[in-house]
Structure formats: C-alpha cells, structure tokens
Amino acid sequence: MIGNYINNELVRVTSERTLPVTDPANGKVIDQVALSSVSDTEQAIAAAEEAWPTWSKMTPLNRARILFRYKALVEQNMDELAELISREHGKVHSDAVGELTRGLEVVEFACGIPHLQKGEHSRNVGGDVDSHSMMMPLGVCAGITPFNFPVMVPMWMFPIALATGNTFILKPSEKNPSVSLKLAALLVEAGLPSGVFNVVQGDKESVDVLLSDSRVKAVSFVGSTPIAEYIYSQGSANGKRVQALGGAKNHMVVMPDADLDQAVNALMGAAFGAAGERCMAISVVVAIGDEVADKLAKKLTARIRELRVGPGYGQSIENEMGPLITHDHMKKVSAYIDKGAAEGATLLVDGRDCSVPGYENGFYVGGTLFDDVTPDMTIYREEIFGPVLSMLRAKSLNEALELINQHEFGNGTAIFTADGQAARDFCDNVEVGMVGVNVPIPVPMAFHSFGGWKRSLFGPLHMHGNDGVRFFTRMKTVTTRWPKNQQQQADFVMPTMK
Numbered sequence: 001m002i003g004n005y006i007n008n009e010l011v012r013v014t015s016e017r018t019l020p021v022t023d024p025a026n027g028k029v030i031d032q033v034a035l036s037s038v039s040d041t042e043q044a045i046a047a048a049e050e051a052w053p054t055w056s057k058m059t060p061l062n063r064a065r066i067l068f069r070y071k072a073l074v075e076q077n078m079d080e081l082a083e084l085i086s087r088e089h090g091k092v093h094s095d096a097v098g099e100l101t102r103g104l105e106v107v108e109f110a111c112g113i114p115h116l117q118k119g120e121h122s123r124n125v126g127g128d129v130d131s132h133s134m135m136m137p138l139g140v141c142a143g144i145t146p147f148n149f150p151v152m153v154p155m156w157m158f159p160i161a162l163a164t165g166n167t168f169i170l171k172p173s174e175k176n177p178s179v180s181l182k183l184a185a186l187l188v189e190a191g192l193p194s195g196v197f198n199v200v201q202g203d204k205e206s207v208d209v210l211l212s213d214s215r216v217k218a219v220s221f222v223g224s225t226p227i228a229e230y231i232y233s234q235g236s237a238n239g240k241r242v243q244a245l246g247g248a249k250n251h252m253v254v255m256p257d258a259d260l261d262q263a264v265n266a267l268m269g270a271a272f273g274a275a276g277e278r279c280m281a282i283s284v285v286v287a288i289g290d291e292v293a294d295k296l297a298k299k300l301t302a303r304i305r306e307l308r309v310g311p312g313y314g315q316s317i318e319n320e321m322g323p324l325i326t327h328d329h330m331k332k333v334s335a336y337i338d339k340g341a342a343e344g345a346t347l348l349v350d351g352r353d354c355s356v357p358g359y360e361n362g363f364y365v366g367g368t369l370f371d372d373v374t375p376d377m378t379i380y381r382e383e384i385f386g387p388v389l390s391m392l393r394a395k396s397l398n399e400a401l402e403l404i405n406q407h408e409f410g411n412g413t414a415i416f417t418a419d420g421q422a423a424r425d426f427c428d429n430v431e432v433g434m435v436g437v438n439v440p441i442p443v444p445m446a447f448h449s450f451g452g453w454k455r456s457l458f459g460p461l462h463m464h465g466n467d468g469v470r471f472f473t474r475m476k477t478v479t480t481r482w483p484k485n486q487q488q489q490a491d492f493v494m495p496t497m498k
C-alpha cells in the first residue's frame with residue numbers, strides 16, 4: 001500500500017479508500033495507493049507548519065547546500081527513478097531520464113537562491129534614508145501535480161519553494177504515486193529537516209483540504225483545465241496565492257520555405273513522444289498551402305506506420321512510444337479517433353486496435369494522423385492527450401495565426417520556416433505563452449519561466465525561473481533612517497523625499 005511521507009518518514013494512511021496502480025505496459029495491477037482523508041492531510045499540514053519557523057530562518061546558503069546534495073543523489077539514483085517512472089507511467093526509459101534531467105535543472109536553478117533572493121537596495125532614497133526589499137517566504141505551500149510528469153512537474157515547484165524558505169506538501173497524481181516517495185527519501189538523505197517536505201497521496205478529498213485550510217498559504221497546480229479552474233477559484237476565494245496550469249492544444253505551423261524533412265522529424269517527436277501525453281506535445285500541424293500539406297501527409301504517414309510502439313522498459317532496442325496511462329484513457333483517445341472520422345476528417349493512419357505482442361493487455365494506441373481537419377471538429381477543439389496528430393490546411397501565415405489565436409488554449413506553439421521576418425511576425429502576434437522557432441517543444445529552461453496563456457494558465461505567475469521565485473516569496477520593503485541627533489518635526493503632509 002502506497003502511503004504518505006510526513007515528518008521524514010513513511011506514514012500509513014488511515015482512510016480506507018484506495019485505488020489500484022497499474023503498469024500500463026501490460027495492464028497488470030502492481031500496487032494500491034491509499035487516498036488520504038481530511039485528517040491524513042491535516043497531519044501533513046501540521047508537520048509542515050511546525051517545521052516552517054526554523055526552516056524559514058535557516059540561511060539561504062545552507063538551504064541551497066541541501067539542494068546541492070539532493071541533486072547529486074538524484075543523479076546517482078537516475079536509473080532507478082527512471083525505471084519507477086516508466087513502470088507506472090509507461091514512458092520509455094530515455095524519456096523518463098529526460099524528464100528527470102529537466103527537473104534537476106530547476107534544482108540547479110534553486111541552488112542559486114542566495115543570489116536570487118537578495119532583494120533590492122537603494123541608498124539615499126531621501127536624505128539619510130535607505131530602502132531595501134526582502135523576499136520573504138510564505139509558509140506552508142502545496143503542489144498538486146498531474147500524472148504525465150511525476151518528477152519534472154513536482155520539481156518545477158518544490159526546489160524553489162524550499163530554497164526560498166517555505167515548507168511543502170506534494171499531492172502527486174494517484175495514477176503514479178510511487179516516485180514521489182523516493183524523491184522525499186532522497187531529500188531526507190540530503191539532510192532536509194523533518195516536516196519540511198511532505199507527500200500526501202489522494203484525490204479531491206485531500207486537495208479540498210489543501211485549498212481550504214488557512215495554514216496553507218499558496219497552491220501550485222498543474223493538470224487539466226477544468227480542475228485548474230476549480231483550484232484557482234477555490235484557492236483564491238480562500239485567500240491563497242494560486243498558480244494553476246491547465247491543458248493545451250499546441251499548433252505547429254509549417255511554412256512553404258521550411259525544410260520539410262526537419263519539420264517531419266520535429267513533428268514525430270513532438271506529437272508521438274510520451275504517446276502525446278505532454279502538455280507541450282504538438283497535436284495540430286498547420287500546413288501553409290496544399291503542396292506543403294500533401295508532402296507532409298505523405299512523409300508523416302510513412303513515418304508513423306514505422307513507429308516502434310511497446311513497453312517503455314526491458315527492451316534491448318528501446319521503443320519510441322509507450323502505452324497511455326490507463327485503460328479508460330486509451331478508450332477515450334480511441335473514441336476521439338472515432339469522432340474525428342465521423343465528423344469528416346481524413347484518417348490517414350489509424351492507431352486504434354494497436355496490439356503489442358506479449359503485451360496484449362497494455363493500454364496502447366498507435367500513432368494516428370488526420371488530414372483535412374477543420375476548426376469546428378471536436379478533435380481540433382478539445383485536448384486529446386494521446387498520439388493523435390491533426391493536420392489543418394491554411395492559405396497564409398495570417399490565416400494560421402488567426403486560427404491559433406482563436407483557440408481557447410494558448411500553451412505552446414511553433415513555426416518552422418527559413419524566413420526570419422515571418423518568424424518574427426509570428427512571435428509578436430501569436431497569443432500563446434511559449435513559442436518555438438524551428439523548435440517544436442519550446443519548454444523554457446529552468447532559469448526562464450514556464451506557462452501558457454488563455455485557458456492554459458490561471459493566475460499571473462508562471463512556473464520556475466524568476467516567476468517561480470516571485471510566486472513562493474512575498475515582498476517586504478523597509479525604509480530606514482538613522483537620525484543624527486537632529487530633532488524631527490511633526491509633519492502632516494504625505495511624506496516626500498527631499
């Protein structure tokens with residue numbers, strides 16, 4: 001039974017509610033996860049609150065040193081962690097290592113906290129008056145994370161939260177809960193004091209406690225848009241600071257002057273890597289002109305038919321694409337393919353009925369390609385979160401831009417072109433938070449910030465980078481004067497500096 005991690009030890013969950021954890025590669029139930037009750041969750045909040053005064057007063061340098069040791073430990077345990085990710089999520093081993101690496105980059109960024117949390121200082125803002133700002137921690141912070149990046153997304157949050165002097169409660173996805181316990185154990189091995197980082201397994205019941213308990217000061221969320229909206233509205237109504245990242249429909253525009261082989265390589269990885277279960281996956285390609293569309297359709301069809309689909313672990317030659325997360329999700333993605341065909345899109349490659357020898361009960365959907373998709377179709381409007389690529393045909397870059405800007409999501413997008421001016425226009429005018437120029441998955445590095453626009457993000461601040469530091473701190477500005485014996489007069493006008 002997978003339980004909680006509170007006060008630096010594994011803790012049994014008192015609730016009777018559980019869910020099976022499945023290996024999606026073969027469909028077998030491999031464990032059970034306990035779903036925390038209100039009191040299980042409150043136990044974690046109490047631990048985090050008790051740890052906060054001491055932790056927040058530790059010097060940033062010493063907090064950073066713990067994170068340095070943590071980084072080394074994650075590196076030493078990389079294979080085991082990747083195996084754990086692959087076993088419960090399904091992604092292939094090298095992709096799991098990639099996820100760990102992107103998470104570690106945030107740890108590296110957070111190791112620079114003595115510099116990042118310096119605040120600002122101005123000498124002589126008035127005669128003999130100085131002013132400085134202090135970036136103070138908030139207290140107990142919570143992170144609620146999705147299944148698709150069980151390490152990277154938590155590591156977008158907690159390294160910065162901890163480095164800035166907060167304590168943290170992670171509520172990971174109930175679909176792949178094990179790796180969070182390993183991350184907690186490594187933090188303890190790195191020297192993290194008791195109660196500073198806690199893990200609560202659970203579902204809506206524990207999330208609602210994190211959203212309502214007044215001891216929790218900030219909530220960082222990543223997941224689907226309806227839940228992001230719920231988290232943002234509930235958390236904000238309860239006076240918390242909230243950032244809630246939601247779903248996506250990421251378009252890649254291919255211009256007539258693009259190198260089409262390069263574009264096809266990019267599309268294969270961006271649409272089918274991690275079986276399309278990435279919030280930055282490309283799920284729509286917009287071909288500019290029929291000639292580009294016809295060539296892309298031909299090249300992509302051939303490549304998708306050759307995709308190596310199978311388990312993410314235990315293979316001498318690694319597969320390119322693993323299974324989807326659950327049986328239900330596999331059915332949902334297949335139903336979208338049914339719908340696309342029914343609504344009149346041209347199904348060029350059909351990933352339904354994908355069977356992997358020896359893994360017949362795994363949750364596989366093969367790479368799927370639709371052509372002639374139009375903006376009114378369900379497969380265009382909704383996030384599918386699977387290996388389904390839709391192609392739309394546009395006559396010009398402006399038409400493509402209009403299409404993208406009208407979509408409700410605005411997470412990531414890319415343009416493939418040899419024309420610098422077209423790329424510049426695209427970057428300036430597209431209403432999307434993360435843009436790639438000849439880069440299909442423009443996930444910002446740890447020292448920049450990650451976040452979408454429109455219904456892909458609720459709240460003003462993005463994840464990690466400077467926004468991450470701002471999210472997990474609040475500003476205090478101190479104005480100081482040390483009078484040199486002169487008598488101060490009572491002054492009844494608004495103070496102005498002279």
Ligand code: NAD
Nearest residue numbers: 145146147172173203204207223224227245246247248279
């Ligand atoms: P999800 O919304 O189902 O779950 C996310 C988290 O919310 C989980 O911890 C889950 O336990 C919790 N949750 C689920 N239902 C809840 C409810 N009713 N009340 C309170 N909490 C609830 O998302 P998922 O299926 O795990 O992840 C896939 C989604 O996440 C996709 O939509 C994807 O686009 C999105 N995602 C977005 C980003 C981004 O950066 N924008 C990154 C990764 C994933």
